[in-house]
Amino acid sequence: MIDFARLEEIRALAASYGATLVAATKTQPADILKELHAAAPEAIMGENRVQELLDKYSPDYEWHMIGRLQTNKVKYICGKVSIIHSLDRLDLACEIEKQAAKLGNIQNVLVEINVGEEATKGGVEPTQAQQFISSLAGFEHVRILGLMSVMPRLDDADKLQALYRKLRALFDDLKTARQSNLQMKYLSAGMSDDYKIALDNGANMLRIGRAIFGERGLNAQKV
Numbered sequence: 291m292i293d294f295a296r297l298e299e300i301r302a303l304a305a306s307y308g309a310t311l312v313a314a315t316k317t318q319p320a321d322i323l324k325e326l327h328a329a330a331p332e333a334i335m336g337e338n339r340v341q342e343l344l345d346k347y348s349p350d351y352e353w354h355m356i357g358r359l360q361t362n363k364v365k366y367i368c369g370k371v372s373i374i375h376s377l378d379r380l381d382l383a384c385e386i387e388k389q390a391a392k393l394g395n396i397q398n399v400l401v402e403i404n405v406g407e408e409a410t411k412g413g414v415e416p417t418q419a420q421q422f423i424s425s426l427a428g429f430e431h432v433r434i435l436g437l438m439s440v441m442p443r444l445d446d447a448d449k450l451q452a453l454y455r456k457l458r459a460l461f462d463d464l465k466t467a468r469q470s471n472l473q474m475k476y477l478s479a480g481m482s483d484d485y486k487i488a489l490d491n492g493a494n495m496l497r498i499g500r501a502i503f504g505e506r507g508l509n510a511q512k513v
């Protein structure tokens with residue numbers, strides 16, 4: 291069930307920062323997405339899994355892929371998602387280039403940064419980001435629109451804030467890079483537990499699940 295009061299609060303806050311709201315819709319059934327769209331037409335649907343995205347897909351909404359993406363599944367989502375948030379390796383970029391070229395499209399992407407340097411997480415290490423992005427310079431069907439990060443779960447607000455600042459500094463550095471397929475526009479970070487800290491520290495695209503839909507698994511039996 292959508293928490294409409296919380297949704298309104300989040301929409302107003304995002305709007306006051308000029309931030310884009312992506313709803314993390316994993317496990318939410320299609321009828322909930324319809325309700326969300328009616329209540330918040332500006333919200334983008336952010337899916338984690340290709341199969342789930344295809345099952346729920348409707349051209350009435352804007353979609354983003356926010357989860358880890360297997361190279362062999364790129365062909366199913368190119369042309370359906372306006373941004374892929376999770377570009378973190380060259381073979382994935384090559385496949386996106388190939389599939390977007392086939393469609394005659396340019397696929398927008400964000401480069402995922404493992405800012406917490408966690409072994410279990412995807413994403414490019416912060417120190418490798420610049421080099422990774424320059425390695426994509428020749429890709430004519432890939433447009434890099436910014437960075438994305440999944441922050442570590444930290445109880446220490448100061449440590450979390452420090453990571454956000456580090457991410458924002460990297461984003462600002464990359465803004466000065468001149469590369470024809472690079473436009474540093476979006477910094478996608480901030481989830482249900484930390485979106486206020488994220489906005490205060492330079493994120494301009496939020497990906498929010500539980501704060502809007504409640505805990506996953508409670509209302510998601512009908513996918």
Ligand SMILES: *Cc1c(COP(=O)(O)O)cnc(C)c1O
Nearest residue numbers: 314338356481482497498499500
């Ligand atoms: C689930 C998910 C989110 C949202 O998480 P919540 O804690 O439910 O807000 C954001 N980003 C990604 C990549 C996710 O998988």
